[in-house]
Amino acid sequence: MKTDQLIPRNALVWIIISLFTLVAPHLGRIPGWVLAVYVFAATWRIMVYQGRWSFPGRWVKAGLIISSFAGIYVSFGSILGLEPTIALLLTAFALKLIELAERKDGYVLLFLGYFICLTEFLFSQDLPMVLYSLLNVTLVTTALVAMHRPGEHQFNRKTIRLAAAMLLQALPLMVVLFFLFPRIGPLWSVPIKSHTAKTGVSDFMKPGDISRLGRSGEVAFRAQFEGDIPPVADLYWRGLVFSRLEEGAWSSLRYFDIPPAERRPGPVETTGEPLLYRVIMAPTQQNWLYSLRYASPASGGVMTSSDYVLFSPTELEDERLYSVKTWPDAVLEPSLSDWRREIELRLPPQDNPATLALARQMREQAASDAAFVDAVLARFRNEPFVYTLDPPLLPGVDPTDAFLFQTRAGFCEHYAAAFVVMMRAAGVPARVVAGYQGGELNPLNRTVIVHQFDAHAWAEVWLGERGWVRVDPTAAVSPDRIEWGLERALTGQGSFLADTPLALVRYRGVAWLNTLRLRYDALTYRWQSWVTGFNRDQQFQLLNDLFGGISVQKFALVLLATWVLVLAPIAFSLLRKRRGHRVSELERHYLLFCARLQRVGVVRAAGETADEFGTRAARALRREVDEIERISALYNELAYGSAAHGAAGPDTRVAEFRRLVRRFRPGRN
Amino acid sequence: MQIQASIDSAVAEVGRVLLGKEPQIRLALCCLFARGHLLIEDLPGMGKTTLSHALAEVLGLSWKRVQFTSDLLPADILGVSVYNRNDASFSFHPGPIFTQLLLADEINRTTPRTQSALLEAMAESQVTVEGETRPLPQPFFVIATQNPINQSGTYPLPESQLDRFLMRLHLGYPHPRAEREMFQRRQAAGERVALQQRISAAQLAQIQAAVGAVHASDNLLDYLQRLVAYTRTAAEFAVGLSPRGALALLECARTWAVMQNRGHVVPEDLQMVLPAVAAHRLVPSGDYAGDGMALVELMRRNVDVIRS
Numbered sequence: 001m002k003t004d005q006l007i008p009r010n011a012l013v014w015i016i017i018s019l020f021t022l023v024a025p026h027l028g029r030i031p032g033w034v035l036a037v038y039v040f041a042a043t044w045r046i047m048v049y050q051g052r053w054s055f056p057g058r059w060v061k062a063g064l065i066i067s068s069f070a071g072i073y074v075s076f077g078s079i080l081g082l083e084p085t086i087a088l089l090l091t092a093f094a095l096k097l098i099e100l101a102e103r104k105d106g107y108v109l110l111f112l113g114y115f116i117c118l119t120e121f122l123f124s125q126d127l128p129m130v131l132y133s134l135l136n137v138t139l140v141t142t143a144l145v146a147m148h149r150p151g152e153h154q155f156n157r158k159t160i161r162l163a164a165a166m167l168l169q170a171l172p173l174m175v176v177l178f179f180l181f182p183r184i185g186p187l188w189s190v191p192i193k194s195h196t197a198k199t200g201v202s203d204f205m206k207p208g209d210i211s212r213l214g215r216s217g218e219v220a221f222r223a224q225f226e227g228d229i230p231p232v233a234d235l236y237w238r239g240l241v242f243s244r245l246e247e248g249a250w251s252s253l254r255y256f257d258i259p260p261a262e263r264r265p266g267p268v269e270t271t272g273e274p275l276l277y278r279v280i281m282a283p284t285q286q287n288w289l290y291s292l293r294y295a296s297p298a299s300g301g302v303m304t305s306s307d308y309v310l311f312s313p314t315e316l317e318d319e320r321l322y323s324v325k326t327w328p329d330a331v332l333e334p335s336l337s338d339w340r341r342e343i344e345l346r347l348p349p350q351d352n353p354a355t356l357a358l359a360r361q362m363r364e365q366a367a368s369d370a371a372f373v374d375a376v377l378a379r380f381r382n383e384p385f386v387y388t389l390d391p392p393l394l395p396g397v398d399p400t401d402a403f404l405f406q407t408r409a410g411f412c413e414h415y416a417a418a419f420v421v422m423m424r425a426a427g428v429p430a431r432v433v434a435g436y437q438g439g440e441l442n443p444l445n446r447t448v449i450v451h452q453f454d455a456h457a458w459a460e461v462w463l464g465e466r467g468w469v470r471v472d473p474t475a476a477v478s479p480d481r482i483e484w485g486l487e488r489a490l491t492g493q494g495s496f497l498a499d500t501p502l503a504l505v506r507y508r509g510v511a512w513l514n515t516l517r518l519r520y521d522a523l524t525y526r527w528q529s530w531v532t533g534f535n536r537d538q539q540f541q542l543l544n545d546l547f548g549g550i551s552v553q554k555f556a557l558v559l560l561a562t563w564v565l566v567l568a569p570i571a572f573s574l575l576r577k578r579r580g581h582r583v584s585e586l587e588r589h590y591l592l593f594c595a596r597l598q599r600v601g602v603v604r605a606a607g608e609t610a611d612e613f614g615t616r617a618a619r620a621l622r623r624e625v626d627e628i629e630r631i632s633a634l635y636n637e638l639a640y641g642s643a644a645h646g647a648a649g650p651d652t653r654v655a656e657f658r659r660l661v662r663r664f665r666p667g668r669n
Numbered sequence: 670m671q672i673q674a675s676i677d678s679a680v681a682e683v684g685r686v687l688l689g690k691e692p693q694i695r696l697a698l699c700c701l702f703a704r705g706h707l708l709i710e711d712l713p714g715m716g717k718t719t720l721s722h723a724l725a726e727v728l729g730l731s732w733k734r735v736q737f738t739s740d741l742l743p744a745d746i747l748g749v750s751v752y753n754r755n756d757a758s759f760s761f762h763p764g765p766i767f768t769q770l771l772l773a774d775e776i777n778r779t780t781p782r783t784q785s786a787l788l789e790a791m792a793e794s795q796v797t798v799e800g801e802t803r804p805l806p807q808p809f810f811v812i813a814t815q816n817p818i819n820q821s822g823t824y825p826l827p828e829s830q831l832d833r834f835l836m837r838l839h840l841g842y843p844h845p846r847a848e849r850e851m852f853q854r855r856q857a858a859g860e861r862v863a864l865q866q867r868i869s870a871a872q873l874a875q876i877q878a879a880v881g882a883v884h885a886s887d888n889l890l891d892y893l894q895r896l897v898a899y900t901r902t903a904a905e906f907a908v909g910l911s912p913r914g915a916l917a918l919l920e921c922a923r924t925w926a927v928m929q930n931r932g933h934v935v936p937e938d939l940q941m942v943l944p945a946v947a948a949h950r951l952v953p954s955g956d957y958a959g960d961g962m963a964l965v966e967l968m969r970r971n972v973d974v975i976r977s
């Protein structure tokens with residue numbers, strides 16, 4: 001093994017450091033023993049460096065590989081899927097360290113390191129993760145730089161400074177490429193994250209679903225309004241419409257459950273100025289998107305269902321940005337089709353007899369459907385109903401009866417479901433709507449932050465010409481929930497985010513902490529709207545705005561021009577640096593002489609003097625012996641002789657030299 | 670022209686006792702002409718002492734020889750004051766160092782204390798004994814020989830003291846033909862061939878004056894600076910050439926040019942003296958397996974003679 005192929009100590013230190021920083025963000029997803037493999041591999045390699053242990057033999061290596069595969073299989077139950085493959089990659093990465101002997105092994109390891117840095121983005125593209133990845137890239141680059149500095153044994157920071165400088169130089173190019181490089185669709189699809197649960201509201205409602213969300217402080221989505229933000233009490237973010245009640249669970253209509261003629265939403269008359277806002281949703285692994293009613297999508301890839309809910313044809317595996325126009329006063333479906341009316345009235349026939357009886361009786365006493373709605377709401381308000389996230393369990397049989405006449409404690413979904421059952425029982429078309437209500441206003445960037453605990457369910461009732469009208473029975477029971485949010489509604493119960501004591505949202509009371517949190521949230525919003533939400537459509541839009549219209553030629557031109565703009569100054573400064581010592585005319589011509597000889601296969605070595613080279617060239621090119629000797633001798637004299645030499649002045653001799661070189665055209669012998 | 674002839678004859682004269690070593694003989698002469706001290710390093714029996722004796726004789730200098738042993742003391746070299754009972758005073762008995770040419774045999778077999786006494790005298794051309802400073806005769810040369818440092822019973826000279834020697838020469842095994850000729854002479858062991866003086870004191874002064882007049886062009890100084898810069902930046906070097914080392918290199922190249930009867934220095938002169946002048950001043954870095962000579966070879970190969 002040649003000494004210059006060895007890994008210097010400094011590089012080894014950087015490699016081991018970057019190995020651990022690379023695996024750190026994955027720690028939550030990989031079994032603990034993988035980290036043990038890292039410690040083991042690092043220890044082994046350090047022992048090898050100190051000369052106490054030797055590199056592993058072939059059988060040891062084979063054993064390690066097989067046991068890693070077995071370990072992954074045992075830990076995950078499979079070696080396919082995203083997490084197992086990444087755990088396998090990380091294990092292999094660690095094991096590669098113990099066969100790191102020469103520089104070429106170092107290359108393999110470090111280039112793999114860049115790839116591993118990329119795998120973190122499969123799980124999170126948040127700002128902190130990106131900053132952390134930049135740190136990782138810097139460390140890996142530092143190790144790469146250190147490998148090329150064989151003289152440095154002492155661990156030092158000079159290397160990281162150089163690597164950081166290199167990356168800083170690459171930064172403008174990175175930004176340009178990010179915004180301008182054509183966004184090609186995925187060439188292959190990454191296997192779905194098998195172990196990540198679907199989050200947010202689910203597509204059917206069982207009792208208890210929303211109270212589970214009520215305990216989560218995660219952000220569901222953020223919305224940024226262009227004009228004024230409507231009052232919080234009016235922010236009903238519709239996500240799903242539940243029209244079907246079967247076996248105690250509410251569910252939404254599937255696309256193919258709807259007759260073809262009804263699959264598209266009916267036309268809606270809109271008047272007045274719409275609300276304009278952009279929503280950035282956290283990944284849910286689901287299809288539906290949230291919006292205020294009546295919403296019309298203003299960006300591509302978003303569709304409207306027959307019950308006026310926005311959805312995306314593909315599941316939301318990453319953050320999603322979309323723009324929406326909303327006319328809050330628009331009338332939805334002033335006339336119902338027979339099929340729709342039948343669906344929105346259907347109830348399981350024998351269930352909840354007491355509720356049905358009560359509803360029919362109340363409808364008879366009311367003058368109209370609207371009056372009936374008011375009467376039911378009044379009943380919720382006046383009877384001793386309680387709003388709580390920890391309601392007593394309802395029986396499987398006739399749950400609405402039990403809720404209305406016995407327990408009388410529950411939260412939004414109980415009230416919404418009971419309300420809709422009563423409406424339907426009395427022959428008024430009604431349905432449950434699930435989504436989020438309210439949100440937190442961030443005054444710093446005029447966004448509404450909607451958390452998981454803002455999840456809500458309410459009802460929509462069809463009132464003839466007024467179409468579908470939103471009715472929130474929860475507001476009748478607990479007005480605080482709608483005016484002030486869940487936190488206020490649960491004051492004194494202590495169940496708000498009870499399971500996550502560290503969630504920052506819990507500490508809204510501490511002013512500076514709250515400002516800090518909101519500031520960070522504003523930053524996150526900007527990050528999501530500019531970076532993670534920057535997709536092909538956004539890029540198209542940007543290019544359109546910047547350069548007006550898109551064509552392939554224009555695109556290529558812009559890309560090229562930016563490259564030139566970024567690279568030209570660098571190239572120019574390099575050129576200037578090289579010109580720092582000026583090559584004299586004499587040397588330039590001598591180098592020309594060398595170049596011409598090189599073309600016929602006589603190459604001057606760096607340490608070769610003019611005489612030696614001349615002699616060698618003369619031996620190779622018999623025909624040009626005289627010229628080569630004259631040029632070499634003259635160069636020697638002009639370059640090293642004292643100025644007093646020769647009868648003619650040095651200027652005329654240089655001119656002679658120049659003439660000789662220019663006329664010198666060696667041919668192949 | 671006359672100088673040239675006498676140098677050639679001096680080389681030939683030394684060549685009578687040291688066969689087939691003309692390049693080394695020329696380099697040794699170059700070192701002395703450049704007013705430098707010479708260190709000859711090789712295994713025992715390679716002709717170190719023979720070369721130093723022969724040089725002293727052809728230069729016609731007064732010379733003394735000291736065999737360095739581990740119990741040699743500074744006073745043994747510098748001299749000592751002895752009480753004279755007749756006139757009740759101390760009188761100084763100069764040591765062997767008071768000569769024009771001192772042959773210090775196996776310098777690395779003595780203790781550092783004695784070594785430094787000698788090396789101080791070399792640097793300053795004077796000795797201080799018992800508070801009195803006495804100048805050494807002029808010219809003053811030291812030709813030291815030493816065994817390779819990894820031999821047992823040696824006290825290796827530190828870098829700072831190696832630097833006092835302008836050149837370090839290796840003799841190496843003789844060419845088979847030269848060795849054959851040596852066998853054929855059937856010279857009795859210990860029999861000494863008397864050599865003639867070939868270069869007079871006046872000629873020596875003349876050569877030394879000529880060295881000062883040699884022209885070193887900008888192009889050549891550029892090359893020298895590139896060589897020096899390379900030793901200071903390349904990863905293989907732990908210690909590069911000091912300014913003193915660079916000056917020594919230029920001085921030797923100038924002298925070599927005079928010996929070639931040329932009024933200006935060419936890159937070949939630099940390359941010629943480079944191994945002898947630079948190798949003992951360079952220290953390889955820990956990752957580099959080569960020694961000083963390998964480093965010199967790197968310099969020769971990697972530094973471009975022509976600026977490009």
